[in-house]
Amino acid sequence: MTLTRRVLLGTTLATLVTRTTSIRAATAPQLPEAPPRQIIAQKATLRLLPSLTAETPILGFDGTAPGPLLRCKLGEDLAIRLVNQTDRPLTLANWGLRIPNALDGVAPLTQQRVPPGQSFDYHLTPPDAGLFGYRSFVAPDAGDQLRHGLYGAIIVDEAAPPAADNDILAILADWELDPKAQILDTPKPGESLATINSKPLALEQTHNPGSRVRLRLLNAAAARLFFVAFDGVTPHVLAVDGQPCSVFSPVGNLLPIGPGGRFDVIFDLPVTGGPARLVLHETGRADQPLIIFKTSGDKWPNMPPVAALPENPLLPKAIRLQDAKSVQVSITGGGAAPFNLNGAPAKAFGKEPLFSVKRGAPAALSLVNKSTAAAQMRIHGHAMRLLHDLDDGWDPFWRDSVVVPPGRTKHVAFVANNPGKWAIEVLPLDVPAADMVTWFAVD
Numbered sequence: 104m105t106l107t108r109r110v111l112l113g114t115t116l117a118t119l120v121t122r123t124t125s126i127r128a129a130t131a132p133q134l135p136e137a138p139p140r141q142i143i144a145q146k147a148t149l150r151l152l153p154s155l156t157a158e159t160p161i162l163g164f165d166g167t168a169p170g171p172l173l174r175c176k177l178g179e180d181l182a183i184r185l186v187n188q189t190d191r192p193l194t195l196a197n198w199g200l201r202i203p204n205a206l207d208g209v210a211p212l213t214q215q216r217v218p219p220g221q222s223f224d225y226h227l228t229p230p231d232a233g234l235f236g237y238r239s240f241v242a243p244d245a246g247d248q249l250r251h252g253l254y255g256a257i258i259v260d261e262a263a264p265p266a267a268d269n270d271i272l273a274i275l276a277d278w279e280l281d282p283k284a285q286i287l288d289t290p291k292p293g294e295s296l297a298t299i300n301s302k303p304l305a306l307e308q309t310h311n312p313g314s315r316v317r318l319r320l321l322n323a324a325a326a327r328l329f330f331v332a333f334d335g336v337t338p339h340v341l342a343v344d345g346q347p348c349s350v351f352s353p354v355g356n357l358l359p360i361g362p363g364g365r366f367d368v369i370f371d372l373p374v375t376g377g378p379a380r381l382v383l384h385e386t387g388r389a390d391q392p393l394i395i396f397k398t399s400g401d402k403w404p405n406m407p408p409v410a411a412l413p414e415n416p417l418l419p420k421a422i423r424l425q426d427a428k429s430v431q432v433s434i435t436g437g438g439a440a441p442f443n444l445n446g447a448p449a450k451a452f453g454k455e456p457l458f459s460v461k462r463g464a465p466a467a468l469s470l471v472n473k474s475t476a477a478a479q480m481r482i483h484g485h486a487m488r489l490l491h492d493l494d495d496g497w498d499p500f501w502r503d504s505v506v507v508p509p510g511r512t513k514h515v516a517f518v519a520n521n522p523g524k525w526a527i528e529v530l531p532l533d534v535p536a537a538d539m540v541t542w543f544a545v546d
Contacts, residue, residue, distance in 0.1 A: 139182035139224055139301035142170065144189050144253065151296060161252035162189050165450060168252030168301050168322065169274045170237070177232040181229050183225045185217060192216030193248070197257065198363040199319075199345045199486075199503045200501055201227050201417075202440035204523020207483055209465035210241045212452045212524050212542055219407040220522070232261040233345030234272075234319045234365045243450040246530075246538045249325040249362075250279065256321055261413075265341065266403045266406060267369060273394060274300050275331075275360070276323045290535040293325065297383060297391065304383070305392035312398040313374045315406045317341075319367050323358040326535040328385075328477065328506065331358045331393060333370070335379030337398050339409040340500075342367035346486055347412035357384065361479040361506045362530060364443035369409055372398055384515045389441075418486055418501060419518045427465035427516055430458045432541070434529060437475030437509075443538045444529055449539035456544040457527065460519040466543075472507040476477070476531040480504045482543075483526040506532070519545040 120269050132408075147166040148158035164170025175181050185195045194217055198207030210216040217223045228233070235257040241249040256272055277297050280292035299306050310316065315335075322329050333356040340351050340358075344365050358366050373379055381393040394427050436442035443449070445457070467490075472478045481504035488497035489505055497516070507513045522545045529539040 107357040110231070137182070139226070140173070141184045141186055142195070143186045146189060146194050147252075149296060149301055151253070151278055151280070151284070151301065152240065155308050157284040159278065159280060159286060161286070163250070163252045164237075164255055168254065168276070169325045170253070171256030172255065172272065173237065173257045174260065175258070177262055179227070179540065181227045184222055184229065185225065186222045187217045187219055187370065191244075192218050192241055193239040194241055195225055196238050199233070199365065200235050200257070201231060201484055201486065201521055202227055202229060204484060204521065204525065205295060207523070208527070209483065209526045212242070212526055216241050221268050229257075229259050231345060231415055232259045233342055233347070234258055234321060234367055236321055236323065236363060236365070240270045240321075240392055240526075240538050242452060243538075246325040246535055247325050247349050249323065250290065250535065254323040256319075261457070264431065265317065265369065265410065266315065268314040268403065269308075269316045269406035270319075271308065271316060272300075272319045272321070273306070274285075274321045274323050276301065277325075277327045287423065297329075299393060301436055306394045307397065308456040309397045309399050310372055311400045312402040313371060313405065314403045315367050315369065315371050317367070320358070320360060320365065320459075322362055322364045324362050324419040326362060326530055326532055326538070328362070328479075328532045329360045330359060330384045332382045332384045333378065333379075334354060334382055335373060336370040336396070338368045338370045340366060341409075343500040344486070344502040345534070346415055346418070348503035350409055350411045351499075359506065361504055361532070363481060364504060365389050371406060374402055415501075419520075422465050422497075422518055424467060424516060425464065428458060428460050429466040429467050429469070431469045431471060432457070432480065432527065432529070433471040433473060434478050434531070435473045435537075436537075437531070437534075440475060441504070441511045442493045442531055442534070442539060444539045444541060449529065449541055452526070452540055452542050456524070457541045459544040459546060462519060462522050462545050464519055465516060466519050467514065470505065470513045470515065472509055472511055474531060475509055476534055477506055477508050478530060479528075481502050481528040481530070482517070484523065485517045485519065485525065490516055494520055512515060519546060
């Protein structure tokens with residue numbers, strides 16, 4: 104495919120869906136007239152490394168991992184029919200979409216499991232532009248479903264996208280395999296194969312010198328924190344977890360991306376000199392080139408300075424922390440001790456919510472990690488602010504998850520403006536079988 108100047112022409116992932124999603128109130132949308140986009144969950148195989156003698160059996164949407172890219176313009180509807188041709192119950196959940204609760208796809212909290220041989224329709228109206236993701240989420244097996252390949256990306260395009268010469272989607276994942284390339288039933292922390300769009304590292308790209316790249320990064324790993332370093336280019340972050348932010352360059356040109364995390368980054372390729380590249384840089388693991396950008400052909404004219412995306416007008420300008428409902432979420436365990444959430448196992452959703460809050464009211468969570476592993480906590484259906492450790496200010500961007508180091512506490516706040524039963528995921532990192540869940544109610 105030939106790339107044209109200033110035109111966004113798809114991504115390194117193949118299937119694009121041109122029907123799209125609309126801004127509406129949080130009430131149920133009208134059904135679109137066109138038939139839904141059908142996605143079939145089924146068994147398949149992947150050759151994850153050329154050196155492997157066998158292909159790896161997976162579960163994939165449309166028989167591949169990542170599944171098909173769902174892409175849409177802000178202001179239209181997206182209808183999806185999940186067809187389950189696997190031998191296990193599934194759903195179609197998401198990373199980051201602030202949609203009505205009944206469509207969140209978390210079983211058994213917001214819907215019933217979709218049994219083998221059956222289907223379920225999702226009529227989505229995402230209110231926000233940005234990079235999101237989809238997955239199956241059936242507690243307590245959500246992590247295992249991710250490890251087997253049931254994930255994909257959703258892009259909701261802005262009404263006026265920023266100027267860029269290349270729009271690239273990079274989905275990171277890791278696979279825990281035995282010597283015969285089979286997915287391990289019991290993953291071993293630290294022993295996994297990292298891939299990009301289910302291809303071996305590194306992905307190579309060749310573009311014109313000086314051309315501008317918009318790179319969308321999504322971590323689809325079940326429990327692995329990726330550190331992505333930029334070498335030879337200056338990255339400018341446009342959005343975090345799908346939400347626009349003030350443009351900034353990360354400290355040390357290094358982005359930490361937790362499971363389900365997304366970053367929207369823009370940068371200009373070098374005019375002269377060696378290739379630019381992205382590198383996986385993780386403690387205890389050897390550095391690995393992730394993407395190598397080479398340049399060839401005519402130099403593109405200089406682009407204007409990188410500008411911020413428009414602020415999301417649907418997110419609150421301020422959060423009344425003095426009026427917020429305060430809740431503590433505490434993780435314990437690690438080593439030989441089982442992981443617990445607020446003193447009890449949490450492999451399934453309890454009958455009672457962790458807390459309830461009135462619609463439109465603020466909530467503040469203290470995320471206390473008393474375990475031996477770094478942990479990630481994610482809330483569904485909302486965007487939250489990470490509060491500064493020493494005062495009541497907050498980071499200049501929204502997010503739907505936060506990583507808490509062992510022995511540390513992080514504070515987040517959000518406005519509970521989406522009614523329903525919403526999941527909170529608690530995930531000790533690099534401990535794939537230890538994910539925990541709870542929920543809160545917005546009345």
